[in-house]
Amino acid sequence: MGHNKKKTSLKKSRRSQFQRIKEAFLKQFQKFRTQLLLVTTALILLPILYFGTFEPHKQEICFQEFKTRFLEAGLVEEIVVSNRYIANIYLRNYSMNQTTLPAAAAANVYFKDVAGCDEAKQEIMEVRNLFYEARKCAPSIVFIDEIDAIGQARGRGGSSSGHNERESTLNQLLVEMDGFGTTAGVVVLAGTNTPDVLDKALLRPGRFDRHITVDKPDIKGRDQIFQIYLKTIKLDRVPSYYSPRLAALTPGFSGADIANVCNEAALFAARTEEAQVTMDHFDAAIDRIIGGLEKKNRVISKLQRRTVAYHEAGHAVAGWFLEHTEPLLKVTIVPRGTSTLGFAQYVPNDNLLMTKEQLFDMTCMTLGGRAAEKILIGTISTGAQDDLEKVTKMTYDQVAVYGFSEKVGLLSFPQREDSFETSKPYSSTTGALIDNEVREWVNKAYERTMQLIEEHKEKVAQVAELLLEKEVLHQDDLLRVLGVRPFKSVELSNYDRFKLGFQDEGKL
Numbered sequence: 001m002g003h004n005k006k007k008t009s010l011k012k013s014r015r016s017q018f019q020r021i022k023e024a025f026l027k028q029f030q031k032f033r034t035q036l037l038l039v040t041t042a043l044i045l046l047p048i049l050y051f052g053t054f055e056p057h058k059q060e061i062c063f064q065e066f067k068t069r070f071l072e073a074g075l076v077e078e079i080v081v082s083n084r085y086i087a088n089i090y091l092r093n094y095s096m097n098q099t100t101l102p103a104a105a106a107a108n109v110y111f112k113d114v115a116g117c118d119e120a121k122q123e124i125m126e127v128r129n130l131f132y133e134a135r136k137c138a139p140s141i142v143f144i145d146e147i148d149a150i151g152q153a154r155g156r157g158g159s160s161s162g163h164n165e166r167e168s169t170l171n172q173l174l175v176e177m178d179g180f181g182t183t184a185g186v187v188v189l190a191g192t193n194t195p196d197v198l199d200k201a202l203l204r205p206g207r208f209d210r211h212i213t214v215d216k217p218d219i220k221g222r223d224q225i226f227q228i229y230l231k232t233i234k235l236d237r238v239p240s241y242y243s244p245r246l247a248a249l250t251p252g253f254s255g256a257d258i259a260n261v262c263n264e265a266a267l268f269a270a271r272t273e274e275a276q277v278t279m280d281h282f283d284a285a286i287d288r289i290i291g292g293l294e295k296k297n298r299v300i301s302k303l304q305r306r307t308v309a310y311h312e313a314g315h316a317v318a319g320w321f322l323e324h325t326e327p328l329l330k331v332t333i334v335p336r337g338t339s340t341l342g343f344a345q346y347v348p349n350d351n352l353l354m355t356k357e358q359l360f361d362m363t364c365m366t367l368g369g370r371a372a373e374k375i376l377i378g379t380i381s382t383g384a385q386d387d388l389e390k391v392t393k394m395t396y397d398q399v400a401v402y403g404f405s406e407k408v409g410l411l412s413f414p415q416r417e418d419s420f421e422t423s424k425p426y427s428s429t430t431g432a433l434i435d436n437e438v439r440e441w442v443n444k445a446y447e448r449t450m451q452l453i454e455e456h457k458e459k460v461a462q463v464a465e466l467l468l469e470k471e472v473l474h475q476d477d478l479l480r481v482l483g484v485r486p487f488k489s490v491e492l493s494n495y496d497r498f499k500l501g502f503q504d505e506g507k508l
Contacts, residue, residue: 127169127172127173127176128172128176130142130176131176131186134186135185135186138185138186139185139186139187140185140186140187141186141187141188141189142186142187142188142189143189143190143191144188144189144190144191145190145191146191146192147190147191147192147198147202148192148193148194148195148197148198149166150166150169150170150173151170151173151190151192151198151199151202152166152170152197152198152199153197153198153199153200154167154170154199170199170202173202174201174202174207177206177207178206178207188207188208190208195211216252216253216254217253217254217255218350219247219248219251219350220247222246222247222250222253222258223243223244223247224243225255225258226239226242226243226246226247226258226262227239227240227243229258229259229262230242230243230262232262233262233265233266233277234275234276234277235276235277235278236276236277236278242279242282245279246258246261246282246286248347249282249286249329249347250286251347251348251349251350257289260285260289261282261285261286261289262285263285264284264285264288264289265277265281265282265284265285266281267285268281268284268285269281287332287336287345290343290345291336291340291343292336292340293336294334294335294336295334295335295336296334296335298335300335300341304341305333305468306377306464306468307373307377307381307383308333308341308342308383309333309342309464309465309467309468310372310373310376310377310460310461310464311342311369311370311372311373311381311383311384312331312332312333312342312343312344312369312464312467313331313372313460313461313463313464313467314368314369314370314371314372314373314376314453314460315331315344315365315366315368315369315372316328316331316344316368316463316473316478317368317372317452317453317456317459317460317463317482318364318365318367318368318371318449318452318453319344319346319365319368320478320482320485321452321456321485321486322361322364322365322452323357323361323487324355324357324358324360324361324362325346325361325362325365326346326347326348326349327346327347327475327485328344328345328346328475328478329345329346329347329474329475330344330345330472330473330474330475331343331344331345331463331467331472331473331478332344332345332467332471332472332473333467333468333471333472334471334472341383356398356404359394359398359404360445362394363391363394363395363441363442363445364445364446364448364449364452365449366387366390366391366394367384367387367391367445367446367449368449368452368453369383369384369387370384370387370388370446371446371449371450371452371453372453372460372464374450375450375453375454375457376453376457376460376461376464391442391445392438392442395438395441395442395445396434396438398441399434399437399438399441400412400413400434401413401414401415405434405437405441407433407437408430408433408434408437411426413425413426459481459482462481463478463481463482466481
């Protein structure tokens with residue numbers, strides 16, 4: 001019993017001692033509580049205040065520069081879009097001194113890239129701020145893309161509020177450009193696809209008085225552009241093998257079209273799970289761009305398919321036996337796009353001039369499809385609508401624009417697409433004379449085409465039946481049916497370049 005009482009008293013004494021220590025600690029904590037809260041708050045808020053008020057270095061650059069230097073290089077940490085015009089870009093440990101454009105950076109010049117459509121939507125103050133910023137950062141370059149959005153000739157389209165705002169913006173732009181001296185250190189550049197609609201005041205000396213026309217590339221230019229884009233895809237041959245051949249196949253293509261050809265070829269190779277891009281992929285890509293998306297699953301009756309085959313065979317045979325037409329590369333009856341049921345692909349030369357004989361043969365070749373339907377099928381269809389539109393425009397140009405008609409004379413009445421004039425620059429008598437002359441020329445070309453198809457109708461039928469069997473015929477197939485073409489060009493043609501590439505022309 002005595003031993004148990006000692007244990008109980010010992011526990012009570014320890015409990016009371018712990019209670020006294022706890023009370024003493026609480027008294028001390030109550031005494032210093034305010035100071036501890038202040039210190040803790042300071043430790044938490046100081047980093048937040050420091051990093052929150054720190055404003056990173058900001059610099060304006062165009063989107064293309066941002067894409068090539070940062071986005072494709074994987075240097076972008078975060079993108080925060082505040083509105084439709086401003087985006088904050090956070091980079092990974094990259095010196096912002098390297099964000100100027102290459103050409104401007106070499107000369108230590110500030111570059112400002114502006115879209116004309118953006119300027120048209122904003123107030124006149126935006127133009128003032130733009131040139132104020134350019135003068136402040138001189139030497140500098142101001143580039144206004146699509147300037148026709150704000151630089152169209154004044155007085156057009158009525159007097160709506162939208163036109164008034166655009167004209168006010170144009171007036172302010174003219175005022176700002178008048179303020180430049182020879183030593184202002186600001187160069188203003190602009191780009192447009194429709195320079196004929198610009199206000200004449202913009203083109204006066206002291207403003208945009210230096211004009212540089214960037215036309216579509218010729219065959220040599222296309223070859224050089226192809227060499228650039230072909231380096232970005234994996235080929236089964238060296239790029240120098242493909243570039244001259246593809247340049248010959250793409251007359252009239254721009255740089256964007258050439259880039260599209262390379263992208264489409266790579267997509268065709270990826271769909272078939274091939275590791276390299278071949279010439280077949282490029283052929284499919286060019287067909288896709290020229291004729292549209294291939295639609296083999298389109299339901300076509302046998303009669304319509306036979307009509308299309310004879311129509312395309314008429315084009316092929318007529319062009320084969322006409323001297324001044326382009327050599328045929330391929331003919332197909334595979335449906336493409338929304339309305340194309342077949343087409344023939346030629347390899348035209350980059351002709352800067354056309355003779356009367358060349359245009360006449362081209363008209364006959366274009367009418368070859370309708371003539372083949374009439375002679376070999378016995379009836380005509382609506383498939384020649386596009387051909388007739390081309391023939392009509394071609395013949396009107398010969399009579400009313402190029403001065404080829406002896407009856408109309410050496411007169412030219414070109415049709416201006418941007419013209420708002422409702423009256424024609426000639427009398428009704430001259431208009432009737434032009435119409436009669438065009439109709440007479442087209443009838444003459446159609447009679448010549450009918451005679452040609454009648455003469456070679458057996459070969460037209462052979463080509464059509466072979467088309468129904470194979471759907472696509474290349475020039476080698478036509479050589480077996482039609483024989484060697486009776487005409488040979490003295491100079492090297494684009495088709496020769498397609499077959500042989502760019503070599504020493506004197507050795508070919």
